[in-house]
Amino acid sequence: xxxxxxxxxxxxxxxxxxxxxxxxxxxxxxxxxxxxxxxxxxxxxxxxxxxxxxxxxxxxxxxxxxxxxxxxxxxxxxxxxxxxxxxxxxxxxxxxxxxxxxxxxxxxxxxxxxxxxxxxxxxxxxxxxxxxxxxxxxxxxxxxxxxxxxxxxxxxxxxxxxxxxx
Numbered sequence: 001x002x003x004x005x006x007x008x009x010x011x012x013x014x015x016x017x018x019x020x021x022x023x024x025x026x027x028x029x030x031x032x033x034x035x036x037x038x039x040x041x042x043x044x045x046x047x048x049x050x051x052x053x054x055x056x057x058x059x060x061x062x063x064x065x066x067x068x069x070x071x072x073x074x075x076x077x078x079x080x081x082x083x084x085x086x087x088x089x090x091x092x093x094x095x096x097x098x099x100x101x102x103x104x105x106x107x108x109x110x111x112x113x114x115x116x117x118x119x120x121x122x123x124x125x126x127x128x129x130x131x132x133x134x135x136x137x138x139x140x141x142x143x144x145x146x147x148x149x150x151x152x153x154x155x156x157x158x159x160x161x162x163x164x165x166x
Contacts, residue, residue: 002115111151118157125161136164 118125124137127149133142134149141164143149152160 002112002119006109006112006116114153115150117154118152121154122157122161125157134160134164136161139164141165 125134126137127134127145129145131142132145134145135142143160143164
């Protein structure tokens with residue numbers, strides 16, 4: 001299993017895409033921001049519509065007609081500010097993620113290489129994923145299969161095999 005997973009990680013092997021490579025349209029939060037107004041309720045774009053001004057008869061000097069326009073302008077300004085802040089945060093998070101991916105890939109590759117070395121050194125070491133135990137082929141002793149077992153070193157596997165043989 002470790003060899004197959006390691007083969008998927010190698011460049012040009014047709015496995016997982018390389019970090020930073022375009023992979024087609026991105027879903028929601030991962031997509032590049034698009035210019036233009038945000039859609040309103042029902043997927044329609046909102047636009048300014050004059051509001052009735054009551055008894056003022058539409059006299060703009062009383063402020064009755066400007067209130068709706070001012071609210072719309074303030075809303076548009078806040079919306080643009082929120083998009084600007086969102087883009088800045090998105091770029092910062094994306095940059096940190098792109099910096100962390102190579103380190104995670106290197107760590108996973110090292111772990112898979114350790115597993116391959118253990119399998120080559122102890123070909124009779126087996127694991128039952130259903131019962132979550134490790135055992136030697138033909139043996140009667142078992143050891144618990146834990147998350148720590150996945151990250152064990154060759155030396156730790158030697159000690160485990162010695163324990164299972166005794």
